[in-house]
Amino acid sequence: MEIRDAKEKDIEKINEIYNKAIKNLTVTFETDPLSLWEQTKWSKWSEKKCYKYKVDNSVYLDSKCRNKGIGKKLLEKLISKSQKR
Numbered sequence: 001m002e003i004r005d006a007k008e009k010d011i012e013k014i015n016e017i018y019n020k021a022i023k024n025l026t027v028t029f030e031t032d033p034l035s036l037w038e039q040t041k042w043s044k045w046s047e048k049k050c051y052k053y054k055v056d057n058s059v060y061l062d063s064k065c066r067n068k069g070i071g072k073k074l075l076e077k078l079i080s081k082s083q084k085r
Helices: 008-024 036-040 070-083
Strands: none
Touching: 008 036
């Protein structure tokens, strides 16, 4: 399995996975699906300077990828990358 940074070509699938989570799970604070445009406009968690080095992260998986250890591997990679910055 290749783990890489998301690319622009991935946005439609990312949006599809996230919107399914909004509709079917209780893990987001969203109540309505995001349009593709809204998804591309995600920005900093907070504009306040005290949050400059803070992040909020979540890992969402397509339903057919769950319970296979993929989420754990993605989160480990995310943590590893963040420690290098």
